[in-house]
Amino acid sequence: MKIEFDRDQLAKALQRVGTVVEKKSTMPALGNVLLEAKDKELTLTATDLETTIQSTCAVKVTEEGRICIPAKSLLDIVKELPNRTGTLSRTDNDWMILESGKAHFRVVGMEPNKFPKVLNKEEFKFEQIRVDTLKKGVDKTSFAISTDEMRYNLNGVFVEFKKDGKKPEVRFVATDGHRLAVIDRELSDDETFRSEKGFILPRKGVMELKRLLGGLEQKHIEIALTDSNAVFRMEDIVIFMRLVVGEFPDYSAVIPKGNKKKLKMNRAHFSNSLRRVSLLSEGKSKCVRLGIRQDGVHLVANSPELGEAEEDVVGEFTGGELEIGFNARYLLDVLSVIEGEEVVLELDHETSPGVVRVPEEVGFFGVIMPMRV
Numbered sequence: 351m352k353i354e355f356d357r358d359q360l361a362k363a364l365q366r367v368g369t370v371v372e373k374k375s376t377m378p379a380l381g382n383v384l385l386e387a388k389d390k391e392l393t394l395t396a397t398d399l400e401t402t403i404q405s406t407c408a409v410k411v412t413e414e415g416r417i418c419i420p421a422k423s424l425l426d427i428v429k430e431l432p433n434r435t436g437t438l439s440r441t442d443n444d445w446m447i448l449e450s451g452k453a454h455f456r457v458v459g460m461e462p463n464k465f466p467k468v469l470n471k472e473e474f475k476f477e478q479i480r481v482d483t484l485k486k487g488v489d490k491t492s493f494a495i496s497t498d499e500m501r502y503n504l505n506g507v508f509v510e511f512k513k514d515g516k517k518p519e520v521r522f523v524a525t526d527g528h529r530l531a532v533i534d535r536e537l538s539d540d541e542t543f544r545s546e547k548g549f550i551l552p553r554k555g556v557m558e559l560k561r562l563l564g565g566l567e568q569k570h571i572e573i574a575l576t577d578s579n580a581v582f583r584m585e586d587i588v589i590f591m592r593l594v595v596g597e598f599p600d601y602s603a604v605i606p607k608g609n610k611k612k613l614k615m616n617r618a619h620f621s622n623s624l625r626r627v628s629l630l631s632e633g634k635s636k637c638v639r640l641g642i643r644q645d646g647v648h649l650v651a652n653s654p655e656l657g658e659a660e661e662d663v664v665g666e667f668t669g670g671e672l673e674i675g676f677n678a679r680y681l682l683d684v685l686s687v688i689e690g691e692e693v694v695l696e697l698d699h700e701t702s703p704g705v706v707r708v709p710e711e712v713g714f715f716g717v718i719m720p721m722r723v
Contacts, residue, residue: 351415352439353387355407357431357450360392363405364425366587367396369558370403371421377466383421384465385438387411395468396421401555402468402590403562413439416462419446427455471588474574474581477543479520481571481584483535485563487522488556490533490714493683495553496526503596507556510548518544519713523601529680530601531687534713543573550598551580555591562587605717606703609696611669613642617693617708620647621685623661627651628678630659638678639723642697643671651678674700675723681706684716 364383372380375398384395392409395402417440427448428436436450444459488507496504508523518537523530551559559582563571571584582589628638631651641648646665652658674697685693690710697704700723706716 351385351387351417352411352413352437353392354410354412354435354437355392356409357428357434357436359407360409361425361428363392363394363407363586364421364428366405366562367394367403368421368425369561370398370401370554371396372398373422379418379460379465381420381422382418382460382465383424384416384418384462384468386416388414395465397466397468398554399466400552400592401558403558404468404471404588404590406586415440417444417446418460418462418465419457423457427457469579469581469590471581471583471590474576476572476574476581476583478570479541479543479573480538481563481566481569483520483537483541484559484571484573484582486535487520487533488551488560488563490687491522491524491531492553492556492560493687494524494526494529494531494716495556497553498526501527503550503594503598506550506552506594508548508550508598508601509545511544511546523598525599525601525604528677528719529684530604530717531684532601532605532715532717536713540570543575545575548598549575549580550594550596552591552594555580555589558589559591562589604703606696606698606705609698609702609705611667611672611697613647613665613667613669613695613697615646615663615665615693615695617685617688617691620663620665620693621682623649623663624678624681624685627659627661628682630656631678632656635721636678636680637675637721637723638681639673639675641671641673642667642669669697672697672700673723674704675721676704676718677721680718684718688714 386393391406393406395404431450433451439447446457446459448455510521512519519534521534523532574581627649632653639650647663650660684706688708690708694707704718
């Protein structure tokens with residue numbers, strides 16, 4: 351294998367795939383990136399066995415072939431090369447030779463066949479979905495994904511398709527048992543992707559997808575689905591993720607149906623006040639007490655070790671008076687993904703879940719379990 355490459359293009363491709371590289375693993379291959387030179391392209395692949403990312407960049411291929419190289423070492427070297435261009439080749443003993451200007455590197459590689467087998471994207475049937483649909487779906491729900499490995503069926507974002515209305519919709523749901531995030535997105539005619547049954551995208555795959563979607567300029571990406579994998583293809587990137595095995599719980603059971611009391615506030619004012627008051631909330635619980643009245647809410651947090659903080663937020667409440675406690679971090683997380691100026695907190699009584707809604711974004715809501723105060 352021998353290629354001539356552009357330093358900046360190779361560095362960009364390495365950065366795209368490098369985030370899934372395992373830094374500490376019992377499998378040495380997972381700390382490596384697989385380089386495959388063919389035709390006029392170099393394909394880079396990195397995996398942690400659950401999520402795999404491939405990226406391509408244009409190169410001049412003198413000799414086709416494959417090589418497996420430690421990902422971090424290669425990226426560190428490429429970023430520091432003195433010239434814009436360089437050459438990369440593989441020797442018979444799986445070492446890599448990299449040259450640029452007067453710089454010369456010999457790096458210990460690995461037999462390419464020891465790299466985990468990667469799915470072939472050509473074997474999947476791809477359909478279209480809008481970037482905005484997917485981006486909104488993961489942006490608005492990923493904060494609520496559970497990190498408890500014992501509850502593996504909550505370790506991802508649940509995606510299902512609905513046909514109740516005039517137009518088909520896709521729903522994204524995430525929960526960790528303490529809070530729930532849901533967003534419905536209406537599908538346009540040019541979005542051909544559908545699934546008869548729901549599926550769960552894994553947490554790490556969702557975070558990688560979220561990162562990659564952030565810099566896209568195109569309006570659509572391609573998606574394919576099997577019983578065990580989801581594949582997303584965009585620009586010169588392909589991301590494979592193994593779906594979470596198991597049934598997502600019946601989340602509809604925790605969505606309150608009778609919350610008629612509504613507290614309307616300015617989102618930024620409420621978020622800033624809540625963040626300040628929570629600085630003196632106790633331990634991991636981060637409990638903040640909300641004393642709600644007709645003209646707004648009185649926020650209180652206290653801790654025997656730290657002290658006490660309180661602040662008033664102007665608002666409108668229909669429902670008399672109510673005192674309820676919430677984990678401040680859970681409230682702040684849902685407020686952070688809201689773009690509108692106003693936020694509405696729907697309540698019933700001090701032991702029922704609160705529902706956060708946005709007047710400007712009808713399809714989104716968050717549910718947060720209360721705390722004893």
